[in-house]
Amino acid sequence: MNEILVKKNLTPVTKLIVVKNPFVAAKAQPGQFVILRVRENGERIPLTIADYDREKDTITLVFQEVGLSTILLGKLEVGDSILNLVGPLGVPAELPESGTVVAVGGGVGVAPILPKCKELYKRGVKVISIIGARSKDLIILEDEMRACSHEVHICTDDGSRGFKGFVSDKLKELIDGGLKCDEVIAVGPIPMMRATCETTRPYGLKTWVSMNPIMVDGTGMCGACRITVGGKTRFVCVEGPMFDGHEVDWAEAWLRAGTYRAEEKVAVESCQCGGGK
């Protein structure tokens, strides 16, 4: 169980692994996630399911090595097994049956958006993708996204490829250029999702976001993942992770995401595992 069958470096800090777990593979839907633990004294961390193969009993996970647990996960090789992995968790994304959807993915956020685009494309929905990163080497899963999009726009902050600027700027350009779409799905870092929501708000364009807060159990037990949506407290693990981005209290979500920033640094330093490299 949980054996790593494939491992790829997508960028110097982003890895893709294909993991054998027949239970999760059988049930996974776009938008859902797993919680995993790499070692006996390890944390439980959530990762969105980037793909699943029901025939091969596998799921695909994509992660950026940003903290101790993702660094340790990145050290596992093909043939190693992940100590614990539970899922699929969260509510599957509610995806439309027709129309046009713009999928906006920032950085490692392209991975969680991929299964949604695949499903939309399969349903015959027109998929326009905007994927971006800081620079061209950090763009991930471009071929996979092209395979399930009718149009793909690449953006880089430094202009090293495609549109120079944020994905939200590109989205605004497309909308102002007369793009007709029914809804937007945005996944990525909080500032990117927030900027995307602020871009679409004046147009009254429905915008779904996938929240990725701190979690412990991932089953509704602890409330670490709570955010405010439309003035109400919601648990991302059991009521999300997809929410109406125009209703999310982004300032609060940003502060909560930083709760353990100091401890995360201590953890990486004290493990002497070459963090971030």
Added chain:
Amino acid sequence: MPVKQRTPMPMQDPAERARNFSQVAMGYTEEMALAEAARCLQCKNPQCVVGCPVSVQIPKFIGLIKDKKYREAIDVIKQTNSLPAVCGRVCPQEHQCESKCVLLRTGQPIAIGRLERFAADWEAKNGAATPEKPASNGKKVAVVGAGPSGLTAAGDLAKLGYEVTIFESLHEPGGVLIYGIPEFRLPKEVVRREVEYVRALGVKIETDVVVGRTITIEDLFDDGFEAVYVASGAGLPMFMRIPGENLNGVYSANEWLTRINLMKAYLFPEWDTPIKRGKRVVVVGAGNVAMDAVRCALRLGAEEASIVYRRSRAEMPARAEEVENAEEEGVKFHFLTNPVEVIGDEKGWVKGLKCVKMELGEPDQSGRRRPVPIPGSEFVMDCDIVIMALGTSPNPIISQTTPGLKAQSWGGLIADEKTGRTTRERVWAGGDAVTGSATVILAMGAGKAAAKDIHEFLSGPQDKW
């Protein structure tokens, strides 16, 4: 005439123990156990047994301790209780077996819980006899949740020859015994031992399976299970819905305790899960969970750890012994005080808890006098961590994903009180999943009752539900 006073429990010194996670109550020595056992009058018609939700044969096992037949004593307990080392430590005996003890008329009741613990710990020290694995009757039963209720039902069913599999959502079995109750009250080693005992009876435990997500109850029937016992607990924490509750530094007691107990955050960074160690910690609520949370705060180094409770001392739902322990360790209690707002600093961190003073008015539905706010009495307590210990409600995942399984509006599964039968054929439920947060022993009692009824149903004509 028996000695009026019970043999005292040796305890770690309060000042010392408030800074470590080692066990507070160290357990009776043999001499102490013998002295205490000698006080038992061996009643012909023992009321203590009536007071026990799992009907442990109390005078019998105490009599065996008196005769130094410790192995026999633990065997008697285990006939009806699969988790004696746990119950001896965390049962509210003063409301159950000990409240019925005849010695109460003239003095203190027999310390039944302490003797139960003594017998269980004696066995752990001297090697547990491997239980005989009964011959299989070929029938498969699934249990959802490896907490006290699920472990009890599984153990009882295994003894009857069923092939039992427990599905547990977390990475470690034990439920609230592992994630909720702290090491200093219930060492995790003790829980692991009890889980091993249930495994030795032939029970399979599959961790990392969320029933309702990873597999559904329908899937279990398709896989050949003939009955399902749902003991998924009451995991959803309640919040007060007051302003500031999502500030950094506000925890649910569940999160606080799960980080500490299951994830060993008190050993960070040796263990990877972090926790915020507050200087001034306020816990809202006065149940056992609140006591556990506030005592953990001291052990994490808090300079001041307080309980805020809207009613008065008399209404506190926590076990008397835990309140006493907390007070000895230096926990401050603010009664008739209710939070109205968590106050944050400019960076989104807790810096205070605004409360209002309360007074007791007319009795409410629970029969307790209703606390009402005193106008104009608001004040702010300085603090950097606030922990909400207001109770929990059952997780809706299973009721939402099982056709025909009905729940109350507040989340509790609807189940027959005596048998545990739910509204869905071949599905039983018990413990906190039915009652909302209650005690370990009541959950165990429900597990026992359900196991009995599952056996009756599966060995009968199976035509009536």
